[in-house]
Amino acid sequence: MDDEDGYFGELVAARYDESSADMFEPSVVDPAVDVLEGLAGRGRALELGIGTGRIALPLARRAVPVHGIDLSRAMVARLRAKPGGDAIGVTIGDFATTKADGTFSVAYLVFNTIMNLTTQAAQVACFRNVASHLEPGGCFVAEVTVPELRKLPAGQNVVPFHVSPARWAFDVYDVATQAMSSNYVEVADGHGTYRSIPFRYVWPSELDLMAQLAGMRLRERWDGWTRQPFTSESRRHVSVWEKPVD
Structure with missing residues (x-):
């Protein structure tokens, strides 16, 4: 980056x-x-x-x-x-x-x-x-x-929004601070990458x-x-x- x-x-x-x-x-x-x-x-x-x-x-x-x-x-x-x-x-x-x-x-x-x-x-x-x-x-x-907080059961802070054989994407929430991140895991040619972008939900x-x-x-x-x-x-x-x- x-x-x-x-x-x-x-x-x-x-x-x-x-x-x-x-x-x-x-x-x-x-x-x-x-x-x-x-x-x-x-x-x-x-x-x-x-x-x-x-x-x-x-x-x-x-x-x-x-x-x-x-x-x-x-x-x-x-x-x-x-x-x-x-x-x-x-x-x-x-x-x-x-x-x-x-x-x-x-x-x-x-x-x-x-x-x-x-x-x-x-x-x-x-x-x-x-x-x-x-x-x-x-x-x-x-x-x-x-914010999709209604999808969070007690004790959970992760909401997945894409799941496929080569790509996973999920949001992580901190309800105390309204901080969140969108996270992406991708696999291509046997190699994995991970990327995380911070946000503040509002x-x-x-x-x-x-x-x-x-x-x-x-x-x-x-x-x-x-x-x-x-x-x-x-x-x-x-x-x-x-x-x-x-």
């Missing part, structure tokens, strides 16, 4: 699109882009954790000016190599504190990216950073998983409080990008917070 790129260095970046292929399917991408295009209107969009451009590139193809913030130069290099990628501005840095030029009508992060910030203080700072970039009336959109209500601290308020919350109702059985949410006009 390249320390400069955090947990998304060259080894991860080289395989990211392939390992997350399901997330690149049009049935997954298009509904998200539909929502973000509508919220952007005639304004600009800011993506936190732009990565290899899974959402940014199709959004830009709809004539929405997109700028990104990302810590990983390796991931951004993959974005740059794709058609249209060199036209998207990217600021390298931690999206909790890094500033981009100008203001935006929508800022967004997808695929649980808020959880890459592993402290509550960093997550609060992210909301404040976003609010400072938004125009009055602008929106912050986050796609975040609902509840919808906690995110609402972070938004309030940053001067924003909840506008919408759905089960996903197709705007189905969010319920107690939802496994993720797409939330939209709005910066007041005055």
Whole structure:
């Protein structure tokens, strides 16, 4: 791992699109882009954790000016190599504190990216950073998983989410601190590899409080990008917070 790129260095970046292929399917991408295009209107969009451009590139193809913030130069290099990628501005840095030029009508992060910030203080700072970039009336959109603590019987702290002959993946939770990690074991050609990425899981209500601290308020919350109702059985949410006009 390249320390400069955090947990998304060259080894991860080289395989990211392939390992997350399901997330690149049009049935997954298009509904998200539909929502973000509508919220952007005639304004600009800011993506936190732009990565290899899974959402940014199709959004830009709809004539929405997109700028990104990302810590990983390796991931951004993959974005740059794709058609249209060199036209998207990217600021390298931690999206909790890094500033981009100008203001935006929508800022967004997808695929649980808020959880890459592993402290509550960093997550609060992210909301404040976003609010400072938004125009009055602008929106912050986050796609975040609902912590699967209901799957944990007493005394257990591990939830597997992929099991196959050559790959095992599981989350480890610390319910006292909200720290968690996603862990991957893979076997290829008789050799095994292990990778662990730390996160901090966060509840919808906690995110609402972070938004309030940053001067924003909840506008919408759905089960996903197709705007189905969010319920107690939802496994993720797409939330939209709005910066007041005055």
